Amino acid sequence: MEERLESYLNLLCQRAKELGVSEAVAIPATDIGVDERVALKCLAPRCPFYGTNLMCPPNVMPISQFQNVLKHYHGAILLKMDSVPSGPPEELTGPVEITEIWEAFKAAGGEEKPPSTPTTDYLRALRNNLEGIYKITSQIEALCLEEGYHFAAGLSATGCLLCDQCVGPGEPCRHPLKARPAMDALGIDVGATVKKAGMQLSFAQKETRSWVWLILVD
Numbered sequence: 001m002e003e004r005l006e007s008y009l010n011l012l013c014q015r016a017k018e019l020g021v022s023e024a025v026a027i028p029a030t031d032i033g034v035d036e037r038v039a040l041k042c043l044a045p046r047c048p049f050y051g052t053n054l055m056c057p058p059n060v061m062p063i064s065q066f067q068n069v070l071k072h073y074h075g076a077i078l079l080k081m082d083s084v085p086s087g088p089p090e091e092l093t094g095p096v097e098i099t100e101i102w103e104a105f106k107a108a109g110g111e112e113k114p115p116s117t118p119t120t121d122y123l124r125a126l127r128n129n130l131e132g133i134y135k136i137t138s139q140i141e142a143l144c145l146e147e148g149y150h151f152a153a154g155l156s157a158t159g160c161l162l163c164d165q166c167v168g169p170g171e172p173c174r175h176p177l178k179a180r181p182a183m184d185a186l187g188i189d190v191g192a193t194v195k196k197a198g199m200q201l202s203f204a205q206k207e208t209r210s211w212v213w214l215i216l217v218d
């Protein structure tokens with residue numbers, strides 16, 4: 001990676017930490033793993049975002065196209081935000097369906113909020129984290145634009161959750177300047193990329209959850 005870009009990425013990592021991320025690592029774009037098998041994981045088991053969220057497959061750029069796009073980038077920063085200080089409550093750690101978790105997650109952000117319970121509190125904390133992530137991503141992108149890196153593009157840690165219910169295919173996005181595709185929606189192998197960057201992530205059910213996302217810079 002070119003020296004000027006590397007030093008700018010390190011500066012962005014420092015800024016991201018000041019904005020509240022737990023960890024930020026500058027990586028060469030060649031360290032971003034893309035694997036077509038990630039697409040299968042959207043379907044087996046089927047994710048509730050699949051087909052319904054504008055920022056998830058098959059509503060986003062195909063993996064093959066993203067692979068070509070990625071070849072033109074030279075660097076990126078990988079960011080991690082620890083979600084909540086404790087692991088999920090018991091009812092979310094058992095053998096529950098992903099759609100049940102998703103319904104509970106949506107309800108936690110609704111205008112008529114369900115009463116405070118360990119589950120709703122936990123899900124609300126996750127939603128608050130996501131709002132922070134969207135904000136930090138936009139701030140970092142703006143810095144890149146000012147510096148002349150006009151192809152800077154942030155990808156999300158998950159399918160878009162800016163609305164409680166996405167408008168879905170065929171309808172215009174409600175927040176077109178904020179919404180961004182999920183890393184895995186474009187075929188990024190998040191686990192492999194995180195590992196190569198030397199970040200530690202736990203997938204244990206009862207551990208603290210972390211959001212990981214990426215900003216391509218060029």
Ligand code: SF4
Pocket residue numbers: 053054055160161162163164165166167168172173174175176179
């Ligand atoms: S901002 Fe709303 S409408 Fe747009 S992709 Fe996200 S959830 Fe869907």
